[in-house]
Amino acid sequence: xxxxxxxxxxxxxxxxxxxxxxxxxxxxxxxxxxxxxxxxxxxxxxxxxxxxxxxxxxxxxxxxxxxxxxxxxxxxxxxxxxxxxxxxxxxxxxxxxxxxxxxxxxxxxxxxxxxxxxxxxxxxxxxxxxxxxxxxxxxxxxxxxxxxxxxxxxxxxxxxxxxxxxxxxxxxxxxxxxxxxxxxxxxxxxxxxxxxxxxxxxxxxxxxxxxxxxxxxxxxxxxxxxxxxxxxxxxxxxxxxxxxxxxxxxxxxxxxxxxxxxxxxxxxxxxxxxxxxxxxxxxxxxxxxxxxxxxxxxxxxxxxxxxxxxxxxxxxxxxxxxxxxxxxxxxxxxxxxxxxxxxxxxxxxxxxxxxxxxxxxxxxxxxxxxxxxxxxxxxxxxxxxxxxxxxxxxxxxxxxxxxxxxxxxxxxxxxxxxxxxxxxxxxxxxxxxxxxxxxxxxxxxxxxxx
Ligand code: PFF
Numbered sequence: 001x002x003x004x005x006x007x008x009x010x011x012x013x014x015x016x017x018x019x020x021x022x023x024x025x026x027x028x029x030x031x032x033x034x035x036x037x038x039x040x041x042x043x044x045x046x047x048x049x050x051x052x053x054x055x056x057x058x059x060x061x062x063x064x065x066x067x068x069x070x071x072x073x074x075x076x077x078x079x080x081x082x083x084x085x086x087x088x089x090x091x092x093x094x095x096x097x098x099x100x101x102x103x104x105x106x107x108x109x110x111x112x113x114x115x116x117x118x119x120x121x122x123x124x125x126x127x128x129x130x131x132x133x134x135x136x137x138x139x140x141x142x143x144x145x146x147x148x149x150x151x152x153x154x155x156x157x158x159x160x161x162x163x164x165x166x167x168x169x170x171x172x173x174x175x176x177x178x179x180x181x182x183x184x185x186x187x188x189x190x191x192x193x194x195x196x197x198x199x200x201x202x203x204x205x206x207x208x209x210x211x212x213x214x215x216x217x218x219x220x221x222x223x224x225x226x227x228x229x230x231x232x233x234x235x236x237x238x239x240x241x242x243x244x245x246x247x248x249x250x251x252x253x254x255x256x257x258x259x260x261x262x263x264x265x266x267x268x269x270x271x272x273x274x275x276x277x278x279x280x281x282x283x284x285x286x287x288x289x290x291x292x293x294x295x296x297x298x299x300x301x302x303x304x305x306x307x308x309x310x311x312x313x314x315x316x317x318x319x320x321x322x323x324x325x326x327x328x329x330x331x332x333x334x335x336x337x338x339x340x341x342x343x344x345x346x347x348x349x350x351x352x353x354x355x356x357x358x359x360x361x362x363x364x365x366x367x368x369x370x371x372x373x374x375x376x377x378x379x380x381x382x383x384x385x386x387x388x389x390x391x392x393x394x395x396x397x398x399x400x401x402x403x404x405x406x407x408x409x410x411x412x413x414x415x416x417x418x419x420x421x422x423x424x425x426x427x428x429x430x431x432x433x434x435x436x437x438x439x440x441x442x443x444x445x446x447x448x449x450x
Contacts, residue, residue, distance in 0.1 A: 007164070008168050011250065014241050015253055019257040020330065021233050022227050023262075023329065024330030026262075027261050031262035032202075032262075033292035033296060038218055041205035042205040042215065050220050051223045054439055055226075057396070060432070062238060063237075064403075065395070068407060072094075090398065093391065101232060101334045101338065104384070105334040108327060109365045110368060112323075115323040118136065119324055125313055137298070151324075151327070155331045181318050183264075184318065202271070216446075217446055226262060237336075244415050246415045247415065273290065273296070339354050392436075396433075
């Protein structure tokens with residue numbers, strides 16, 4: 001059966017794909033800006049602690065369930081239940097995950113379309129086509145539809161090509177390019193005047209903020225979003241993993257890579273903001289807070305690139321290439337969640353399922369584009385603030401309470417024979433049963449109350 005479903009061909013292929021899913025706009029845009037508005041390195045510290053204490057165990061729950069079931073998220077969760085009610089709830093959680101993954105993809109596609117439009121701007125500058133450049137960087141429904149659909153088709157094309165030939169091949173090609181671009185940009189930005197001030201803000205912790213509830217809630221939400229948790233992405237990627245690989249080890253590598261790239265992205269974005277200030281640009285809004293939202297990426301940074309002269313054209317191109325690649329390797333993982341279910345539950349083949357689902361999701365993106373003020377923030381909040389933590393709790397409950405302990409052990413032991421005596425197995429089962437759901441729920445209810 002696994003042959004028919006497709007599999008990652010190697011450990012590296014899986015790590016590239018899962019890290020590709022995890023490393024996205026959340027790392028390069030979300031993490032640095034959240035850090036900047038939450039007391040600098042204090043946020044970084046809390047984030048890393050939560051990533052390993054809460055997000056990693058939840059990631060393990062998804063990987064274990066996925067590889068055990070060797071199936072899509074709905075079949076995997078409903079298959080764990082022994083009674084009709086738990087099977088029914090499992091299917092419900094699976095469908096909820098699919099809806100949330102699809103909705104995340106619908107807004108992610110719009111944002112990725114902006115990145116691609118801005119990627120084109122330096123090209124128009126080199127060609128002397130100024131008008132075209134202005135059109136690319138001016139918000140319009142037409143521009144958003146053209147570039148959003150371009151990005152959506154790219155995502156569909158990769159997913160339609162399958163696990164090994166699509167997801168694995170493109171993640172393995174694009175992730176090294178992403179890391180290379182990120183490092184080159186950091187080296188350049190750190191040589192600019194003003195960068196060191198940003199580096200200080202980023203690296204010196206304001207320890208008084210460590211216990212700030214807002215900081216903790218933001219850090220947990222960011223960790224879950226960054227590791228693509230709750231919506232079944234990691235569960236499905238786990239289901240394509242061979243039984244010879246050690247899940248706890250691979251999960252830890254993915255968590256390390258994700259945290260590492262988020263941290264590294266901070267070394268680029270925060271110093272860049274301060275270089276912009278040094279070059280005379282405004283980096284605080286009227287309320288005196290650091291500009292962090294879309295205007296940071298689409299106004300402050302492009303103005304910074306403009307102020308760098310000829311080099312700025314290359315820097316701008318490299319930056320938006322970095323953003324576009326980060327978005328693409330994440331979006332393919334989101335599309336795989338509904339597509340894997342459609343392939344396994346209907347008679348449609350992979351290509352048909354991909355285009356049917358992909359076009360449906362793009363229809364949602366189109367609805368958002370036409371009703372932007374009404375829907376954009378609403379969809380982001382519904383999916384990332386409310387749904388992802390709740391789904392995370394449900395997945396921990398399924399791994400900790402519904403899945404039989406012997407089956408859990410059998411699954412983690414595959415590829416890691418001595419696991420029974422390890423530190424991981426001593427704490428993780430209890431942890432995923434009690435600590436994770438309770439802590440996630442406490443943080444979640446605090447964020448509701450706030
Ligand atoms: N992890 C991605 C990021 O940091 O941008 C976002 C994401 C990808 C969320 C895949 C959910 C998902 F299923």
